[in-house]
Amino acid sequence: MSGRNDIDALIDLMARLPGLGPRSARRAVLHLIRKRALLLTPLSDLMQTVAATARECLNCGNVGTGDICEICSNDARANGLLCVVEDVADLWAMERSGTFKGRYHVLGGTLSALDSIGPDELRIPKLIDRVTSEEITEVILALNATVDGQTTAHYIADQLEGRVALSSLAQGVPIGGELDYLDDGTISAALTARKRL
Template identity: 60%
Template sequence: MAAITGPEIERLIQLLSKLPGLGPRSARRAVLQLIQKKETLLSPLAQAMADAVEKACICSTCGNADTQDPCTICRDRTRDPLTICVVEDVGDLWALERAGAHKGRYHVLGGVLSALDGVGPDDLNIGALIERVTKDSVKEVILAMNATVDGQTTAHYITDRLEGLDVSISRLAHGVPVGGELDYLDDGTLAAAMKSRRPF
């Protein structure tokens, strides 16, 4: 098929089509919209992306994505430092924040244990979690793993690692559907699941 646009536009379409939820057709429509509104959309987007490239980083404390280290959440003195909510990835942290469901700190694992994918305990941020719980005298760890087999396996592993420490362990209520992922749930479901958490 012959190219219908210049290489710069084709490259933009190809890059956008690699984003979750965007295929080649959606990317093409998005690029067309950006070009048609070059001054109000494309230029500001390009500047915002350049700023993000320069400033975006991962928090060395919790693993959140931000433009400062420690991140905005870790710096917030109004949050309960004795409660840590453990999530699989940054998308899950952001989902809980959107719902306003948690007023403590977070810890991002960076994935889940998965024998099929070759992901073991050393590939995740579990050691740093144990260190935080011990060093900061954390009183409660909330396991907010996705309701998948790998998520629950990871939750059990963390529970075993925390055994013997003076910390309460809870998990989200089963209002989160089996096989569901936090990032796709509505705010009300997330808030209700957080409020009705129970010991693990």
């Protein structure tokens, strides 16, 4: 295979990443070739390592190395709180906030009749298992505020009703948010949940 063909193949693969199209993939590949020692070689090596080691945690669905992820194997985090999220990106976002010290459960999506995704396609049976086996006292439903997310939250709440305390994230004005730019639903939710000073 000629060199240009390898470069073309690399561009095609890069263009399949979310957020990159053909044009930005070309720019990225040229940048990689220019920064071969600083970027291309380390990136290729790290990808190989991650491809060999990264796997889904059998317990919560997080991405890590080994069968059980760092959070699930950290006893300090067994505080009885379990935060249910849609996918690993949401778990990472929660972790960046640094506020939550409990464990997670990654559903791997939302219920969707259209795409025929039922409870068994998600990690919902496993969630119900964990609530009893891990002595969970409160399940925090941190699903996205979309129709599918809220449908899924309702379904899970129905399943766990009476077995464990349930909560969901507060809805309201984001920090730094300007009223003029918020949608009506958010303003109305923030108004309903207003706090007395």
